[in-house]
Amino acid sequence: MTKMNRRDFLKAAGSAVGATAIAGTALTGCAQNLKGSVPPRAGQSVMGLVTKKLDIVRVGFIGVGQRGYGHVKRMSQIEGTQIVAICDTHQEVLDRSINFLSEQGQQRPATYTGAELAYQDLLARDDIDIVIISTPWKWHAPMAIDTMNSGKHAFVEVPLALSVEEMWDVVNTAERTQRHCMMMENVNYGRDELMVLNMVRQGLFGELLHGEAAYIHELRWQMKEVEHKTGSWRTDWHSKRNGNLYPTHGLGPVSQYMNINRGDRFDYLTSMSSPALGRAAYAQREFSPEHIRNQAKYISGDMNTTLIKTVKGRSIMVQHDTTTPRPYSRHNLIQGTNGVFAGFPNRIALEHGSETSFHEWDYEMSSWYAKYDHPLWLRMGEEAKRNGGHGGMDFLMFWRMIYCLRNGEPLDQDVYDGAAWSVISPLSALSVSNRSASIDIPDFTRGAWQQGKPLGIVGV
Numbered sequence: 399m400t401k402m403n404r405r406d407f408l409k410a411a412g413s414a415v416g417a418t419a420i421a422g423t424a425l426t427g428c429a430q431n432l433k434g435s436v437p438p439r440a441g442q443s444v445m446g447l448v449t450k451k452l453d454i455v456r457v458g459f460i461g462v463g464q465r466g467y468g469h470v471k472r473m474s475q476i477e478g479t480q481i482v483a484i485c486d487t488h489q490e491v492l493d494r495s496i497n498f499l500s501e502q503g504q505q506r507p508a509t510y511t512g513a514e515l516a517y518q519d520l521l522a523r524d525d526i527d528i529v530i531i532s533t534p535w536k537w538h539a540p541m542a543i544d545t546m547n548s549g550k551h552a553f554v555e556v557p558l559a560l561s562v563e564e565m566w567d568v569v570n571t572a573e574r575t576q577r578h579c580m581m582m583e584n585v586n587y588g589r590d591e592l593m594v595l596n597m598v599r600q601g602l603f604g605e606l607l608h609g610e611a612a613y614i615h616e617l618r619w620q621m622k623e624v625e626h627k628t629g630s631w632r633t634d635w636h637s638k639r640n641g642n643l644y645p646t647h648g649l650g651p652v653s654q655y656m657n658i659n660r661g662d663r664f665d666y667l668t669s670m671s672s673p674a675l676g677r678a679a680y681a682q683r684e685f686s687p688e689h690i691r692n693q694a695k696y697i698s699g700d701m702n703t704t705l706i707k708t709v710k711g712r713s714i715m716v717q718h719d720t721t722t723p724r725p726y727s728r729h730n731l732i733q734g735t736n737g738v739f740a741g742f743p744n745r746i747a748l749e750h751g752s753e754t755s756f757h758e759w760d761y762e763m764s765s766w767y768a769k770y771d772h773p774l775w776l777r778m779g780e781e782a783k784r785n786g787g788h789g790g791m792d793f794l795m796f797w798r799m800i801y802c803l804r805n806g807e808p809l810d811q812d813v814y815d816g817a818a819w820s821v822i823s824p825l826s827a828l829s830v831s832n833r834s835a836s837i838d839i840p841d842f843t844r845g846a847w848q849q850g851k852p853l854g855i856v857g858v
Contacts, residue, residue, distance in 0.1 A: 436844055437566055441573035443846045444813060445659075449551070449578065451806040458483045458526040458550070460517045460541055462495040464628055465555060466532030468786075470495045472793045473530070474502055475785050476800050482526050485510035485517045488626060517541060521548040528553055528578075528803065534631040539564040542579055543571045551578040553799065556646045558816035561824050562840065565817040569842050572813040580799070580809050581816030583650035585728065587791040587798065589779060591651040592772035594732060594739050598655045599855050600770070602751060603734030606656055610740075611648025612717040612729035618680045621691050633691070636677050636698040641669060641827030642718040643698060646819040648728045649716050650811075655732050659814045660850035662710045664839040669826035671699025676721035704826045706839070716822060773857045774798065810853060817842040 457479055462470055463486065473479055481499060484507050486492040492511055500506060508523075510516040521529070521544055528551040531541045539559035545552040558581040559565045572579040585591055597603065620629025635643050656662055677696035685691045700721040706714040717729065730741035737748035737756055745759040746752065746766060754760045775782075778797055782790030802809050821839065829837045841847065 436841065437570070439573060439844055440570050441576065443843070444572050444576065444578075445843060445846045445850055446808045447576065447578060447812065448806050448808055449576070449803070452527055452803050453478070455479050455800050455803050456482045456525055456527045458485070458520050458523070458529045459495070460485045460520065460529060460531050461533035462486045463488065463491050463532070463626070466530070467491060467495055467498075468792065469530050469532055469796070471498060472785050472787055472796050474499060474504060475793070476797055478804050479800055480505075481507050483508040483510065483520045483523060485520045487511055487514060487516065518544060521545060521550065526550055531555060535560055535635070539568050542568055546571045546575045546577040546579060549575070549577070551803070553578075553580050553582055554816070556581055556583055557644070557820035557823060558813075559820055562821060565821050565840070565842065569813050569817055578809055579813040579816065580811050581646070581820065582795060583646050583811060583816075583819065584788060584791045584795045585647045586650050586654060586811065587794040588651075588789065589771070589775050589791075590741060590744060591730065592775050593767065593770050594651070594730070595654055595853070596770045596772045596855050597739065598732065599852075602736065602748070602770070603732060603738065604736030606732060606734045607712060608733040609652035609656060609712070609714045610729045610731035611652045611714065612719075612727055613644050613647045614717065614719045614724060614727040614729070616723055616726075617720040618676065621677070621680060622684070624690065634694075636674070636696045637694045638697075639823070639827045640671050640674070640697045640699055640830050642702045642704050642716060642823050644718055644720070645704070645716050645822040645826070648730060649714070649819050649822065650815070651730060652714055652732060653815065653819060654853050656708065656712055656714075657850075657852040658708070659818055659843055659847045660852045661847070662708045662712065663841060663843070663847045664818055665707045665709045666836050666838050667704055667706045667822065667825055667829060668834050668836050669702060669704040669829040670834045671703075671830050672701040674699050676700045699830070702826060702830070704822060704829070706822070773855060814843045814847075
């Protein structure tokens with residue numbers, strides 16, 4: 399399809415979205431907000447945004463359940479931070495975080511609970527600099543927007559938002575308020591992902607051509623979390639959207655390798671899903687016939703495969719599967735003119751620069767780590783592993799966030815990255831529902847990607 403045909407198709411599809419298999423994706427206004435019709439900018443670009451240095455970073459938390467509790471623990475170990483306030487509607491998890499901080503000998507933070515909008519009382523405080531948002535997906539965009547409007551920097555769990563309209567609302571708010579809004583893609587701070595970024599920057603793979611990314615993680619057991627915890631709300635999305643429900647873990651690192659929004663950008667995508675069989679079969683096996691899990695209609699294909707084309711012509715395959723029985727994988731493949739790195743398991747094949755032929759994989763990584771380990775990992779890796787969080791990547795992400803805020807440096811991820819990586823979810827669903835039609839991906843930078851500076855290899 400030509401670009402003009404894709405736009406015409408989207409205009410026609412916009413009014414019919416609610417009646418398709420992607421009901422619940424909140425894509426109203428999608429046609430008006432794609433590449434052919436970029437909304438006017440209400441502020442200034444925040445690419446490379448630098449804000450006033452903070453000697454002490456005063457932190458508020460919204461959501462301290464399974465994910466947020468770990469964030470409280472790790473943030474409490476970072477020099478130059480003060481946890482001021484915590485909000486959660488579930489008293490049990492709120493008490494758990496308060497008790498942990500007390501055990502660490504830290505000052506008791508203010509607490510907010512009791513109602514869905516209790517977080518707004520936290521945001522009304524004038525002694526908080528940043529807010530960490532770790533809530534169910536539907537709250538990410540509204541809470542990030544409210545946080546920035548209150549004059550604070552927003553740090554949001556993945557995904558940044560759920561619809562094209564929400565992405566634009568978040569971007570526009572960041573530009574208008576000149577506040578940081580970072581989607582906390584922790585995988586970008588994994589040792590292997592940092593090493594590969596270093597390899598790419600040093601030209602080891604030549605000119606980049608193709609990437610592959612995935613989130614393959616069997617999570618059917620979360621269906622047993624009905625009242626509380628992640629499965630109590632995440633399971634519902636398998637009945638609401640047929641597409642890639644969770645694209646950013648694999649896509650974030652590949653995007654940084656390829657300088658997405660910093661010299662290149664996503665142009666369009668096409669997507670298809672397998673049949674949706676695994677969730678219903680699991681429900682029939684594990685729950686009684688009258689159980690809520692057997693009343694749902696699961697429409698999200700067990701495996702979704704999305705192909706992205708960039709403006710420079712590169713291709714990226716992104717996959718999502720949290721249903722089928724198979725080993726965990728984020729895939730993490732980057733192919734260039736001189737060779738390839740692939741993860742799970744880690745392996746390298748190069749035409750030049752390796753002792754082995756590119757016809758065979760080199761699985762022995764010790765020499766590659768010795769030569770290409772990222773300076774950030776060399777400086778902080780051992781401490782990151784001690785403090786934990788997916789092998790240390792969570793702690794390292796927080797440490798780096800605080801470092802940038804205290805030193806007045808741009809963050810490694812900005813609001814445009816969060817929007818570009820997250821928007822793959824609703825757009826993949828739109829493509830799936832229309833026979834894998836090619837769908838334009840919005841340019842959330844409004845052209846600034848052409849002058850954006852690639853993420854460097856920082857020395858610490």
